Amino acid sequence: METRRSFIKKSAIAGAALCLPVSLAGKGFADYPELKTRNPKKVLVLWYSQTGQTRRYARLIGCIFKEKGLTVDAFDMSKFDKKLLVNYDLIIVGTPVFYYDIPSNLIGWLEAIPSINGTPVAAFVSFGGPEGNQHNASSHILKLLADNGGVPVGRDAFRNIASYPTPKWDSANQNAGKHLPDAATFDQVRRFTADVLERIRQGRTIPVVYEFALREILSLLPLIWLNKKAVSRHTVDAAKCIGCQTCVEKCPVNAIDPAKQTVDQVKCLACFGCLNNCPADAVVMEYRGERLYGFPEYLKRNKIKIMEPVELKTCDL
Ligand SMILES: Cc1cc2nc3c(=O)[nH]c(=O)nc-3n(C[C@H](O)[C@H](O)[C@H](O)COP(=O)(O)O)c2cc1C
Numbered sequence: 001m002e003t004r005r006s007f008i009k010k011s012a013i014a015g016a017a018l019c020l021p022v023s024l025a026g027k028g029f030a031d032y033p034e035l036k037t038r039n040p041k042k043v044l045v046l047w048y049s050q051t052g053q054t055r056r057y058a059r060l061i062g063c064i065f066k067e068k069g070l071t072v073d074a075f076d077m078s079k080f081d082k083k084l085l086v087n088y089d090l091i092i093v094g095t096p097v098f099y100y101d102i103p104s105n106l107i108g109w110l111e112a113i114p115s116i117n118g119t120p121v122a123a124f125v126s127f128g129g130p131e132g133n134q135h136n137a138s139s140h141i142l143k144l145l146a147d148n149g150g151v152p153v154g155r156d157a158f159r160n161i162a163s164y165p166t167p168k169w170d171s172a173n174q175n176a177g178k179h180l181p182d183a184a185t186f187d188q189v190r191r192f193t194a195d196v197l198e199r200i201r202q203g204r205t206i207p208v209v210y211e212f213a214l215r216e217i218l219s220l221l222p223l224i225w226l227n228k229k230a231v232s233r234h235t236v237d238a239a240k241c242i243g244c245q246t247c248v249e250k251c252p253v254n255a256i257d258p259a260k261q262t263v264d265q266v267k268c269l270a271c272f273g274c275l276n277n278c279p280a281d282a283v284v285m286e287y288r289g290e291r292l293y294g295f296p297e298y299l300k301r302n303k304i305k306i307m308e309p310v311e312l313k314t315c316d317l
């Protein structure tokens with residue numbers, strides 16, 4: 001199967017040959033199978049989320065579909081049985097942008113899905129900064145779904161607080177996104193959801209297009225490896241650890257062992273899921289010698305309460 005890198009390389013060569021400076025052509029309408037339905041009844045919303053922001057959008061999307069009378073399932077994709085994908089009339093996948101792409105642990109998951117021939121699919125990403133390569137990250141999701149027969153009908157990117165820990169949580173992105181999501185972000189999610197449904201009903205698809213962005217080139221660097229070099233003392237503080245196992249559940253590669261206070265540095269993806277979810281500030285990580293602290297502690301220190309969309313008050317997804 002063609003990888004994203006080889007796809008981008010080929011597209012870049014083709015783009016250069018055709019003098020396309022802005023966007024890299026990807027899979028187009030002509031390559032898609034027929035839409036399996038124009039009247040979807042059963043929707044699946046899959047999400048991957050480390051600090052809850054992608055999950056919030058996924059739940060909102062699912063709740064809007066429910067309000068419209070559709071049957072909706074919403075799951076953390078890492079806990080969902082891929083074989084069941086064939087049972088749905090519409091599949092929406094949402095992930096955060098990590099290192100200018102989708103989280104690396106999800107690529108293999110999406111590559112291994114069964115054929116969903118003709119099923120309408122849509123993708124969204126949540127992201128922390130305007131330079132975050134979000135367009136290409138959502139293209140990556142769509143491409144992987146389309147490779148297995150999915151028919152793209154929508155994509156979007158929703159901004160919120162950057163969950164990337166820095167010693168003082170004071171990067172430009174964190175400061176500028178502190179108040180997000182806001183009412184406008186949730187309206188954007190509502191529009192995305194309505195547009196997806198409208199496109200399916202009209203039989204309109206969208207192409208998978210990669211933008212030729214500097215961030216795309218950065219995403220091809222070994223960023224995780226470079227970051228792991230900058231992070232030191234990645235262990236667990238036995239005196240603070242309450243043994244709740246949250247870090248174990250959140251680690252996508254089973255790299256952390258709080259009982260032994262160890263982290264397998266070969267397996268670790270530098271996703272900060274352990275640090276960002278530990279309720280006891282017991283995960284130790286230093287960035288260039290400065291101690292990092294996680295997302296719950298950042299919210300607490302800054303008295304930030306993340307806004308919730310009104311739909312989630314009554315919807316049980
Ligand atoms: C390891 C890591 C890498 C990140 N890389 C990017 C990035 O390249 N671009 C971006 O816009 N945001 C980046 N972010 C911010 C997240 O995409 C953003 O906060 C996202 O909404 C988190 O979603 P979640 O709460 O569902 O986990 C990164 C966050 C982490 C933890």
Ligand code: SF4
Nearest residue numbers: 251268269272273274
């Ligand atoms: S040990 Fe922590 S940072 Fe490393 S992959 Fe697991 S959750 Fe992510």
Ligand code: SF4
Nearest residue numbers: 241242244245247278
């Ligand atoms: S999440 Fe924190 S407190 Fe819970 S087991 Fe892991 S290190 Fe210990």
